[in-house]
Amino acid sequence: MRIVRALVLAALAAVAGYLLLFGGRTGAGPGRGRVVVRYWEKWTGKEAEQMMQIVDDFNNTVGKEKGIYVQYLSMSNVNQKTLVATAAGVPPDVAGLWDTQVAQFAAIDAVEPLDDLAARHGITADYYKPVYWEGCRYDGRLWALVSTPAAVALHYNKRLFLERAKELRAAGLDPDRPPRTLDELDRYATALDTFTELPGGKKQIARSGYLPMEPGWYLAYTGYWFGADLYDEKTGRLKLDDPKMVRAFEWVKNYSVRLGKDSMTEFRSGFGQFASSQNPFLVGTVAMEQQGPWMANYIENLKPSMNRWRFPKEKEKGLPLASRQANYEWGAAPFPAADPALGDVTVAPFDTLMIPKGARHKEEAFEFIAYVNRQDVSEKLNALHCKNSPLRKVSDAFLRSHPNPYIAVFERLATSPNARGVPPVPIWPEVADELGVAAQRVYLLEAEPAQALADAQKRLQEKLDEFRKRQRIRAGGERE
Amino acid sequence: MTRAERYRLANGLAFLSPWLVGFVVFLLVPVVLSFYYSFCDYSLLQAPAFIGGGNYRELAADPVFWKSLTNTLVYAAMALPAGLLVSLGLALLLNQRVPGQSVYRTIIFLPSLVPTVASAMLWLWLFNAKLGLINTLLETAPFRAAIGGLNGLLGLLRLPPLQTPIGWLTDPTWALPALALMSLWGVGHTVVIYLAGLQDVPRELYESAELDGAGAWRRLRNVTIPMISPVIFFNLIMAIIGTLQVFAVPYIMTGGGPARATYFFTMYLYDNAFTYLKMGYASAMAWIQLLLVLALTAVAFWSSKRWVHYQSK
Numbered sequence: 001m002r003i004v005r006a007l008v009l010a011a012l013a014a015v016a017g018y019l020l021l022f023g024g025r026t027g028a029g030p031g032r033g034r035v036v037v038r039y040w041e042k043w044t045g046k047e048a049e050q051m052m053q054i055v056d057d058f059n060n061t062v063g064k065e066k067g068i069y070v071q072y073l074s075m076s077n078v079n080q081k082t083l084v085a086t087a088a089g090v091p092p093d094v095a096g097l098w099d100t101q102v103a104q105f106a107a108i109d110a111v112e113p114l115d116d117l118a119a120r121h122g123i124t125a126d127y128y129k130p131v132y133w134e135g136c137r138y139d140g141r142l143w144a145l146v147s148t149p150a151a152v153a154l155h156y157n158k159r160l161f162l163e164r165a166k167e168l169r170a171a172g173l174d175p176d177r178p179p180r181t182l183d184e185l186d187r188y189a190t191a192l193d194t195f196t197e198l199p200g201g202k203k204q205i206a207r208s209g210y211l212p213m214e215p216g217w218y219l220a221y222t223g224y225w226f227g228a229d230l231y232d233e234k235t236g237r238l239k240l241d242d243p244k245m246v247r248a249f250e251w252v253k254n255y256s257v258r259l260g261k262d263s264m265t266e267f268r269s270g271f272g273q274f275a276s277s278q279n280p281f282l283v284g285t286v287a288m289e290q291q292g293p294w295m296a297n298y299i300e301n302l303k304p305s306m307n308r309w310r311f312p313k314e315k316e317k318g319l320p321l322a323s324r325q326a327n328y329e330w331g332a333a334p335f336p337a338a339d340p341a342l343g344d345v346t347v348a349p350f351d352t353l354m355i356p357k358g359a360r361h362k363e364e365a366f367e368f369i370a371y372v373n374r375q376d377v378s379e380k381l382n383a384l385h386c387k388n389s390p391l392r393k394v395s396d397a398f399l400r401s402h403p404n405p406y407i408a409v410f411e412r413l414a415t416s417p418n419a420r421g422v423p424p425v426p427i428w429p430e431v432a433d434e435l436g437v438a439a440q441r442v443y444l445l446e447a448e449p450a451q452a453l454a455d456a457q458k459r460l461q462e463k464l465d466e467f468r469k470r471q472r473i474r475a476g477g478e479r480e
Numbered sequence: 481m482t483r484a485e486r487y488r489l490a491n492g493l494a495f496l497s498p499w500l501v502g503f504v505v506f507l508l509v510p511v512v513l514s515f516y517y518s519f520c521d522y523s524l525l526q527a528p529a530f531i532g533g534g535n536y537r538e539l540a541a542d543p544v545f546w547k548s549l550t551n552t553l554v555y556a557a558m559a560l561p562a563g564l565l566v567s568l569g570l571a572l573l574l575n576q577r578v579p580g581q582s583v584y585r586t587i588i589f590l591p592s593l594v595p596t597v598a599s600a601m602l603w604l605w606l607f608n609a610k611l612g613l614i615n616t617l618l619e620t621a622p623f624r625a626a627i628g629g630l631n632g633l634l635g636l637l638r639l640p641p642l643q644t645p646i647g648w649l650t651d652p653t654w655a656l657p658a659l660a661l662m663s664l665w666g667v668g669h670t671v672v673i674y675l676a677g678l679q680d681v682p683r684e685l686y687e688s689a690e691l692d693g694a695g696a697w698r699r700l701r702n703v704t705i706p707m708i709s710p711v712i713f714f715n716l717i718m719a720i721i722g723t724l725q726v727f728a729v730p731y732i733m734t735g736g737g738p739a740r741a742t743y744f745f746t747m748y749l750y751d752n753a754f755t756y757l758k759m760g761y762a763s764a765m766a767w768i769q770l771l772l773v774l775a776l777t778a779v780a781f782w783s784s785k786r787w788v789h790y791q792s793k
Contacts, residue, residue, distance in 0.1 A: 080754045087524040108523040108757060262643060265650045270610035357525065430756045440739040444652060459543060466538060470521040474529045 034069040035364045040078050041096035042351070046301075048074040050384035051096075051147075057380075058371050068364045070094075082356055086110055091356035093365035096147060099135050099350045099422050100429055106138040107426035107471070112355040112362060113141045114369075121370040129414050131348040132390040135421035145369050146390035148382055149350035150292035151413040152218055153406070154178055154185075154335040158328075159309070160192060160207070160287040167191045178288075178333040182225065182251070185210060185288070185336050192287045193259070205259060205267040210288040212252045213443055214281075215274055218290055220435035221347045222248040224420045226338040230431075231423035238425070238464060240435065241450070241457040247338065249442045249449035256443045265444075277302045281330075290335055292349070296404035297386035299330065306330055324405045332406035334413055344416035350390065388414050427467050431460050518764040523757045535764035545765070547740055548748040551656060555744065556723040558660035563719055564712065567667040571674030572700070585675070592668030600732040603662045607648035607733075615645040649734055652741035659730055659742055663723075670715050677711030678704070709788040713780070720776050724769065745769060 043051055055072045063069055073092070075081055082095040083105075097105070105111045118124070123145065125133050136144040156178045161168065165175035171191045179185040192209030212219065223230060228244035231237070239245070256264055271285070272278020275298065280286040282303040299306045306329040307313070316324050325331065337345045353369045355362055371377055375391055379398040382389055386403050388410040399407055413419060422428055438452040447455070481489070493500075518535055520528035539545045574585050591599070606613050617623060631641040648658040685703050694702065705712070727746040730736065736743035749769070753762035 077754075083524055083754075083757065104757065108525045110523075110525045262647065262651075265647045266609045266645055269608050269647065269650055427756065433751070433755075437737075437740055440737060444739055446652060446739050455543075462541075470529070470531065470534075473531065474521065474526065 034063065034067045035361050037068055037070045037094060037361050037364050037368055038073065038092040039070050039094040039096070039365075039368065040073050040075060040082060040092040042075070042078040042098075043096070044074050044076070047385060048072075051381065053384065054372060054377060054381050057377070058368055062367065062371050066364075066367060068361075068367055070368050083110060086356040086358060089358060091359050093355065093359045093361045094368060095354050095356050097144070097352050097354055099144075099352055100432065102136060102144050102352060102354075102422070103138040103424045103426045103428055105354065106141070106143040107467075110357055111143050112357055112359065113143060114145065114355065114366065115142045117362070117366040118142055118145065118370075121366070123370060123373060127373075127391060127393075129348075129390055129392055129419075130417075131414060131419040131421050132350055135348070135350060136352065138424050138426075144352035144354045145373050147351045147353050147372055148385045148387045149348065149390040149414065150294065150387050151346045151348045151410045151419060152290050152292055152335065153332045153346065153409055153413060154288060155281065155291045155295055155330055155332050156288045157281070157284060157330055160284055164192050164194075178331060179336055181340055182336045182338045186254075189255075189288065190258070203263070205263050207284065208259070208264075208267065208286050210255075211264070211268070211286060212255055213439070214268065214271070214286050214289055215291075216439070218347050219252065219439040220432050221420070222252060222439075224347060224418075225335060225342070225345050226251075227342055229423075231425050233424060236464070236468070238431065238457060238461050240431075240438075240460065241453040245453055246450050249439065249453060251338070252439060253442050253445070253449055256445055261443075261445050274298075275302070282306065291332075293332075293388055293404050293407060293410040294386045295330075295332075296406070300403065321400075321405060321408070328405055332404075332409050334409065337418075342418055344413050345418040346413040346416065346420070348414050348419045348421050350421075390414075425464065427460070427464055430463060434460050514763040514766055517760050518767050520760045520763075522760040522763070524759055525757075528760065531760070535761045536768075538761065539764055539768070544740070544743070544748060548743050548745045551741070551743055552724060552726065552745040555656055555660055555726060556720070558657060559663040559723050559726075560716075560719045562660060563663060563667055563670065563723075564715060566664050567670035567715070568674055568712070570667065571671045571678055572704075574671065574675060575678045588671055589668035591665050596728045597732060599662075599665060600729050603665070603729075604649070604733055607658055607662075609645050609647045609650055612648070614648065618644055618646070650738055652738050655734060655738060655741040659726075659733070662729065662733075663726075670719075673711060673715060674708065677708040681707040706789045707791070710790055713784050713788045716780055717777055720780065721773055724773055724776070 039055065041048065041051060052072055055070050059069055078095060079097050079101055082092060082097065085091045095111075106113075127133075128136075128146070129149075132146050132149050136142055136146065161175045168175040168188065168191045171187050173179075173184065173188055173191060179188045189209030192207065193205065194207040195203040196206045198204050208214070212222065221230075223242065223245040226244045226248040228242045228248060229239050230242075230245070232239055259267075267285075271280045272283070277283075279298070279302065281289050281291070281295075282299065296307070308327060309329040310327045313327075316327060334344050334346065337343070353372060355365050355369075359365055372381065373391070375389075375393060375395070378391055379389055379395060383398060383402050388407060389398060392415075394411060399411070404410070423431075425431055434456045438447075438456045441447040441452045442449050446452075517528055519530060519532060521531050521534070522528035570588055574581065574588060578584075594602070605611070609615060618627065627642055627644060634641055646654055648654050681704060685707065686699055689699050689703050725746055726744050727750065730742045730744055731747055731750075734742045736747050745765070746769070749762050749765040752758045752765065
């Protein structure tokens with residue numbers, strides 16, 4: 001028995017010894033002899049593969065030349081994992097986070113400022129589209145750069161417009177173009193709505209022209225199309241109950257009132273997931289919606305026939321843009337603003353690259369971030385991800401060969417002075433959640449817009465004031 | 481202590497050490513630290529700054545904290561008795577000696593083996609207002625007639641009629657009851673514990689009750705329930721802990737919506753810790769939750785003197 005035990009122990013010791021001597025460790029693999037930059041990113045699937053192409057390009061060119069090797073790791077909940085790893089003192093060198101985290105992470109000292117590094121690489125405000133550059137800044141400093149940006153536009157189904165041409169014309173609307181004012185959008189929506197008559201005379205929504213809550217990702221920012229500001233940076237006060245915001249939420253509420261809250265809720269419960277072939281825009285149960293430039297990719301993957309409406313894809317090659325656009329069952333245009341004087345209003349969200357506090361290889365990490373922001377590289381990545389460019393300078397080739405035939409619309413929107421991003425509020429994720437709940441209360445007719453927004457304003461302003469007070473206590477300037 | 485005793489002690493500690501180290505490092509230290517952090521402003525990245533009772537004061541004035549606490553207590557008030565009664569009822573049925581008894585037992589236990597995410601996805605479809613099986617059933621003639629009758633009664637009581645189709649997860653009125661209904665899906669474990677308890681009831685008690693002329697209901701009330709009261713008590717304590725910590729299913733199915741109708745205490749705690757990066761605030765919430773569970777458990781223990789009967793006594 002003793003012999004058996006000794007043998008088992010010896011075998012375990014041998015395995016442990018082998019793993020200690022020859023097991024995996026940092027520095028092994030293709031990056032041997034180079035500085036290994038650990039890069040954590042949120043993307044999975046195709047988007048991860050496309051970013052891997054950029055990482056491979058870097059490792060085979062600039063990385064090889066400068067002795068840097070980028071190790072790409074794709075993961076879920078990257079923001080939480082980055083934060084925990086940073087707190088533990090073992091952060092990644094580069095983290096691919098969201099724009100909503102710039103102010104939040106900067107305010108709690110979770111990321112490194114990038115001003116000096118960016119200036120040394122010639123990346124300045126002039127290099128970027130203003131909306132993205134401003135979104136990377138907080139409290140007068142630069143904390144992030146952009147990997148892939150976007151701009152939100154109206155997407156409309158041309159086939160459904162043609163099917164309802166008679167009704168649209170009867171309403172004095174042109175079925176061959178998208179709406180240009182918010183009033184027009186409401187009238188288009190009404191003309192495109194269709195209903196099924198149920199036994200007993202009850203009407204059920206069969207198709208909706210437009211629903212503010214589908215997909216509803218940008219409901220918190222609806223006020224932008226009404227000229228509202230969500231935050232006053234000078235006074236540090238939120239402006240969630242601004243009269244323009246109230247008007248915006250009144251507009252959202254009107255859709256529930258017009259279609260009937262219960263009918264609308266029942267109708268929406270039949271919708272499939274966004275990234276599925278049951279997506280309501282793809283199956284034609286919603287004729288218009290707010291989406292980013294990535295929609296072209298989703299359509300290509302989930303319902304390619306919408307990108308081959310008139311002729312096979314091969315015939316598109318070499319055609320002028322207007323002829324290419326005619327082959328798409330859908331179109332994209334600026335989402336109309338309430339005030340016609342407000343031209344090209346959009347929300348411009350983006351994905352960021354940041355260097356967490358305490359990263360071991362800051363200089364090398366920024367070499368990679370700067371590489372991703374090189375015009376040719378940025379255009380390659382954003383064409384692959386089907387997004388617009390964050391940079392001021394955009395090549396003709398990018399516009400010509402982009403998989404989204406409406407990319408010029410998104411470029412125009414992102415460059416617009418009315419392009420708006422996430423306000424620089426350090427507790428923005430909490431504000432966005434509260435605005436989302438306020439919007440739900442409004443469209444479920446649980447609260448009047450003014451009340452829902454006043455409640456949100458009161459609660460969030462108190463939270464923001466408390467956050468600032470605690471930061472001051474932390475800095476030693478005030479006592480609790 | 482002799483040499484042999486020291487040797488035995490060292491051996492015992494050595495064998496105990498994996499658990500002991502795990503307990504101290506992964507439970508005791510975090511619990512103690514979380515108590516300290518509940519009095520701090522702490523975002524993980526910055527060193528915790530002591531702010532006294534600041535987090536507790538902020539919680540007292542936070543309407544979302546109260547909303548999440550109310551939701552949790554209302555859910556517990558629905559799911560806890562429903563779970564205990566349904567599982568006891570099922571256990572009593574499954575305890576009957578009928579052909580295929582083991583098959584029925586397996587069928588009742590099977591849902592407990594389905595992973596949480598899979599169950600949540602399944603119920604999302606069952607509860608779907610437009611395409612769901614539940615609403616489809618409610619549209620059939622017998623149910624329509626029953627709903628018609630119910631609405632007539634509600635009309636007499638001047639209450640609003642039941643509207644169909646029901647927006648189980650999309651209507652703030654129905655979302656919480658829907659989740660409580662779904663919680664019955666996982667009663668298999670509780671049923672197994674009840675079954676074990678039921679099989680422990682001495683046969684002679686039933687026989688003497690029968691000789692005294694007790695019918696089925698009297699036997700259940702005066703023999704079965706008292707004899708399995710320790711098991712009911714155990715299940716009650718576990719249910720209090722479980723329902724007050726409900727998280728995964730509503731997180732997947734509703735995300736706390738619509739309009740925070742299913743936003744539970746643990747979800748708000750999680751959001752504060754990992755989305756809003758307020759570890760101090762979240763720690764204060766965790767301690768309030770612990771005190772709440774302890775208080776309700778203490779009440780259950782206090783009341784148990786009156787209704788829990790142990791065989792040895």
